[in-house]
Amino acid sequence: MMHIVVCVKAVPGSTEVRMDPVTHTIIRDGGAAVVNPFDATALEVALRIKDARANMGRPTRVSTLSMGIPATESLLRDCIARGADDALLLSDRAFAGADTLATSYALSCGMHALCDGTAPDLVLCGKMAVDGDTAQIGPELAGLLDMACATDVRSVEVPSPGGVVVRRATDQGIERVELPLPAVLTIAKDAVQPRMPSIAGVFAARDAEVRVLGAHGVGADSARIGLAGSPTQVVRSFVPEREAAGEDVLGDVAAQAARVRELMGGACA
Amino acid sequence: MSGLVIDAERCIGCKRCIRACAFGGIEVRDRLAHPTEACTLCGSCVDACPVGALAIERPEVTGNGAREDALGAEGLSAYRDIWVVAQRDAFGRVLPVTLELVAKARELACERGCDVVAVLAEGASEPVATPGLSSALQPAPTPADTLLAAGADAVLRCRDERLAAQDPEVMAAWLAALARERLPEVVLMGATALGREVAPRVAVRLQTGLTADCTELALDPATGLLQQTRPAFGGNLMATIECPAHRPQMATVRPGVFAGLAQQGASSAGSASAAGCNAREGMIEDVMLAFDIVPRVRVIEREKAAAGSSITQAKRLVVVGRGIGGKKNLALAERLAELLGAELGCTRPLVEAGWLDYAHQVGQTGASVAPEFLLSLGVSGAIQHVAGIGGAQTIIAVNDDPAAPIFGVAQYRVVADCVAFACELVRQLGRKGWGRPRSGGRVQAQDRQAGLAPAGRASLTLAAGRL
Numbered sequence: 001m002m003h004i005v006v007c008v009k010a011v012p013g014s015t016e017v018r019m020d021p022v023t024h025t026i027i028r029d030g031g032a033a034v035v036n037p038f039d040a041t042a043l044e045v046a047l048r049i050k051d052a053r054a055n056m057g058r059p060t061r062v063s064t065l066s067m068g069i070p071a072t073e074s075l076l077r078d079c080i081a082r083g084a085d086d087a088l089l090l091s092d093r094a095f096a097g098a099d100t101l102a103t104s105y106a107l108s109c110g111m112h113a114l115c116d117g118t119a120p121d122l123v124l125c126g127k128m129a130v131d132g133d134t135a136q137i138g139p140e141l142a143g144l145l146d147m148a149c150a151t152d153v154r155s156v157e158v159p160s161p162g163g164v165v166v167r168r169a170t171d172q173g174i175e176r177v178e179l180p181l182p183a184v185l186t187i188a189k190d191a192v193q194p195r196m197p198s199i200a201g202v203f204a205a206r207d208a209e210v211r212v213l214g215a216h217g218v219g220a221d222s223a224r225i226g227l228a229g230s231p232t233q234v235v236r237s238f239v240p241e242r243e244a245a246g247e248d249v250l251g252d253v254a255a256q257a258a259r260v261r262e263l264m265g266g267a268c269a
Numbered sequence: 270m271s272g273l274v275i276d277a278e279r280c281i282g283c284k285r286c287i288r289a290c291a292f293g294g295i296e297v298r299d300r301l302a303h304p305t306e307a308c309t310l311c312g313s314c315v316d317a318c319p320v321g322a323l324a325i326e327r328p329e330v331t332g333n334g335a336r337e338d339a340l341g342a343e344g345l346s347a348y349r350d351i352w353v354v355a356q357r358d359a360f361g362r363v364l365p366v367t368l369e370l371v372a373k374a375r376e377l378a379c380e381r382g383c384d385v386v387a388v389l390a391e392g393a394s395e396p397v398a399t400p401g402l403s404s405a406l407q408p409a410p411t412p413a414d415t416l417l418a419a420g421a422d423a424v425l426r427c428r429d430e431r432l433a434a435q436d437p438e439v440m441a442a443w444l445a446a447l448a449r450e451r452l453p454e455v456v457l458m459g460a461t462a463l464g465r466e467v468a469p470r471v472a473v474r475l476q477t478g479l480t481a482d483c484t485e486l487a488l489d490p491a492t493g494l495l496q497q498t499r500p501a502f503g504g505n506l507m508a509t510i511e512c513p514a515h516r517p518q519m520a521t522v523r524p525g526v527f528a529g530l531a532q533q534g535a536s537s538a539g540s541a542s543a544a545g546c547n548a549r550e551g552m553i554e555d556v557m558l559a560f561d562i563v564p565r566v567r568v569i570e571r572e573k574a575a576a577g578s579s580i581t582q583a584k585r586l587v588v589v590g591r592g593i594g595g596k597k598n599l600a601l602a603e604r605l606a607e608l609l610g611a612e613l614g615c616t617r618p619l620v621e622a623g624w625l626d627y628a629h630q631v632g633q634t635g636a637s638v639a640p641e642f643l644l645s646l647g648v649s650g651a652i653q654h655v656a657g658i659g660g661a662q663t664i665i666a667v668n669d670d671p672a673a674p675i676f677g678v679a680q681y682r683v684v685a686d687c688v689a690f691a692c693e694l695v696r697q698l699g700r701k702g703w704g705r706p707r708s709g710g711r712v713q714a715q716d717r718q719a720g721l722a723p724a725g726r727a728s729l730t731l732a733a734g735r736l
Contacts, residue, residue: 012291033292069292069307096272097310097325100479101472130633131291131502133656134481136469139437143473148565149438151466154627165569171462171581172359173628174572180565189634190620190627227272227310228328231478231515234312237508240500246676249665249683256683257693260665263681264585264609264642 001059002159004046005120006084007107007141008039008066010075011131035075038126042187044194045156046124047083052158061085063120065110067095067103073210081197081205088114092214094226100132102229104140109218111145119145122159123184127152138186148179151186272326273304273314279322289317291502348454348516351378354444354467355389355416356459357435363412365582366459366524368419369531373486373522374457375420376530377495380488383454387416388447389426390440392433413553419531422552425451429558435463436564441470443558448475453517455495457486460521460637468521478512479519484526484659495520500659505652524581525639525660580629585611586640588631588658589619592647592668592687596624602646605691608698614638616654632657647687650675667691 010033035043043064050060064079066072067090076087090110098106111120123145128135135151142149152169159165163180169188179185197205215225223229249259273295282300294308302314302323315323351374356364367387374385389412413424425447431439444467448456456471458464460482472479485498489511495518498509512518580586587606589599606613614631615624631638632654639660646667648654655678658664666679667687676682683690 069309071307093272093306096308100469100481101476104473133499133501133633135465136472136479136481139466139469140473142438143441143470149466149470150566151437152462167572169462171356172571176569176572178567178569183565227325231476232480232510232512233327234508235496235511237311237313237316237506239505240507246680246682249681253685253689253693254697256685257690257697260644260681260683260694261697263663263665264644 001061002053002122002161003061003063003115003120004049004122004124005063005065005111005114006039006043006046006079007123007125007137008043008064008076008079009036009126009129010034010066010068010072011036011129033071033075035078036126036129036131038128038130038187038189040126040194041189041191042124042126042185043079043082043084044192045153045185045187046122047195048192049122049156049158050083056158063087063114065107065114066090067098067106067110070212073212076210077205077208078197080208080210081201082195083198083201086114086208087210089210089212090214090218091212094215094220094222097227097230098225099230099232100134100136100140101231102225104137104144105224105229106215106218106220107137107141108144109220110213111141113213113218119147119182121161121181122164123147123182125184125186127186127188135186138184142184145182145184148183149185150177150179150183153185153187154191156185156187156191273308273310274324274326275302275304276322276324277301279320281320281322283319285317285319286314286323289313345514345516348452350384350386350451350453351381351455351457352386352388352448352453352517353416353421354456354458354464355387355412356461356463357412361395361412363415363419364459364461364524365528365531366461366464366522368415369524369527370457370459370522371416371419371421372530372533373527374455377455377486377488378422381454381493384422385420386453387413387421387424388444389413389416389424390432390435390443391426391428393428393430394433395428417552424553425556426553427556427558431558431562431564434564434568436566437463437466437470438566439562439564440467441474442560442562444471445474446558446560447556448517456517456519458519458521460523464521468519472519475517475519477515477517477519478510479521480510480512481521483520483522486520486522494518500656523637523639523660525662528639528641528660528662580612580614580631580638581636583612583614583638583640585609585642585644586614586631586638586661587611587644587646588614588616588648589646589687590616590648590654591618592649593691594647594688596622598688598691599624601688601691601695605644605695605698608695609642609644611640611642611644616648616651645675645679646691648675649673650678 013032013034046062050062053060062084064076064084064087070091073089088110090106095106125138139149150166150168153166155167157165163178165178167174167176249256280302282297284297286295286302292307292309295302295304295314312325353370353374355367378385413426416424458468468479480497483497483499487496489496494511496509497520501508589602615629619625620627620630633656637657641662643661643664650673664679665681666675667683667690669686671684
């Protein structure tokens with residue numbers, strides 16, 4: 001049976017951040033946590049592979065894996081309602097404060113726990129998370145798991161045990177490439193439209209077990225997780241100051257166009 | 270004990286920390302802050318606290334330097350110099366972002382008192398400069414010459430056919446092996462698609478920290494640590510990040526943010542470098558890729574890039590949003606872009622509507638752009654879009670809604686109907702004979718299209734003959 005693991009991150013429902021004009025402190029109005037939209041797309045890609053293989057009479061197991069606070073369990077349950085077979089949540093105070101290196105290490109430990117010590121055939125991640133925007137977890141996981149990797153994947157052909165063919169974006173444009181399995185793919189958000197949970201799925205998810213494991217449970221080295229395992233530290237965070245002192249281009253449309261022409265012409269000469 | 274520590278003596282229970290937290294990770298009970306299990310130790314509350322009652326206590330971090338060299342604190346001082354990993358386009362030319370990074374590294378190196386080393390991968394069959402010929406007779410400056418001229422003190426070059434295809438895994442294995450041997454203090458790379466795949470793989474191999482997509486680099490005056498500032502939350506929040514105990518300190522940097530610096534460097538170094546190419550020959554050191562490695566990813570085909578797909582490299586960009594009204598007005602925008610010598614980009618809804626190809630999409634889920642001039646037509650300025658235009662030097666926004674968020678990031682605000690404005694600008698540019706020289710046939714066809722464009726807006730109809 002082909003085993004696909006989809007890595008999922010809970011992110012704040014909104015990425016709006018404002019500066020309190022009086023106190024100059026940051027106001028984040030996160031709202032309820034949601035599955036990172038890129039990861040939701042990655043799950044959809046996995047489910048389509050599962051559907052396509054099922055039509056060929058080949059079974060596929062789709063697991064979701066997340067590291068987060070205990071409340072993330074409800075998001076993993078939602079993934080099961082959409083069609084994932086099982087879920088593992090890594091939740092432990094010891095994981096908190098992790099940067100990408102510590103996070104990818106913890107996820108790689110979770111991957112071994114999900115697969116009983118073996119490796120999955122395919123690991124799908126969102127291209128990036130909308131809160132962190134680093135796009136590093138996928139390639140770092142590939143490095144830790146010693147797997148082939150393709151980033152910014154736009155479409156995936158149905159994989160065979162031998163390999164998977166994908167279209168991915170590079171600096172030079174779109175490439176069609178083949179990767180041997182096991183492989184890590186990071187999925188662009190526009191690849192496919194995520195499905196809604198089915199009624200049967202919601203019922204199945206209600207009774208499904210979301211496994212929750214801590215650092216000991218997945219056999220993680222305590223020096224490589226959380227704050228202790230994170231080489232990078234945030235020393236300051238701030239709301240960027242937008243240049244509000246812009247110039248209003250006034251007058252009728254002819255005068256406005258003339259001014260813009262002057263602006264852009266000046267740079268040309 | 271590590272984690273979020275709250276000083277009960279100082280905490281005044283003002284709840285500002287609650288508002289600063291995106292994760293519900295802190296609460297106030299009995300006028301005293303308490304962390305909840307949702308705390309991710311991100312530190313936002315620490316910055317928000319007006320009385321300094323919050324702190325994140327970190328465990329003693331050994332760092333990879335100490336582990337590898339068993340030198341303790343001296344382990345870190347064994348690392349020196351700033352490396353810039355050179356990236357090249359399909360024709361082998363050094364990418365602008367690499368030259369921008371060399372210029373920035375030059376500035377940092379002067380402050381730090383170290384060298385800038387460019388690390389360059391080449392195919393085995395690439396042409397080499399012919400020794401003995403004067404630089405004027407050399408066919409073209411080699412990538413190594415270009416890097417030296419841009420301000421690098423030395424170039425580490427590896428000529429190996431296995432590196433020619435720029436496979437991220439092979440590149441990462443080579444770079445990690447080289448860094449282990451030479452111990453650079455800082456490694457910088459452009460945050461291109463390649464850079465953002467190679468750099469994480471190097472960081473994992475070296476077990477060090479990596480900051481993605483930085484928009485500012487500086488040195489901590491006290492510690493000499495690299496301060497890496499990057500946007501998060503779609504550009505709504507900036508974070509300054511340090512990597513105190515691990516080496517090298519690694520960062521990828523968004524293209525375009527140091528463009529001005531690179532230009533200054535190029536103009537001052539220009540004359541010197543033209544004469545100095547051969548004189549600096551000795552600064553190029555050839556290194557080996559001394560182990561067996563084969564790329565696992567096999568390229569089957571490269572799809573032909575759609576026209577106008579080079580928006581990330583464009584010096585001038587016209588970006589259209591839903592405000593242009595209908596697909597028929599795209600020809601007008603294309604015509605305007607052509608007259609301005611600009612590429613055409615768009616917002617996500619236009620791609621979703623199928624009006625333009627994904628290659629034109631600007632924003633968080635599309636391309637990040639860094640043009641000198643960005644003319645934004647009928648774009649509201651959703652956060653996800655604004656996240657992709659942060660590198661633009663000058664933004665001119667045209668929108669009929671004075672409250673459109675795009676005006677918050679524009680240096681020039683034009684409150685006008687963007688179609689009327691575009692028609693007028695096209696008319697003025699056409700009349701003055703300004704812009705790129707036109708070639709007969711193609712433009713006539715374009716004019717006919719443009720003439721059809723604003724149908725239904727009689728007053729705006731472009732008469733092809735007058736252009």
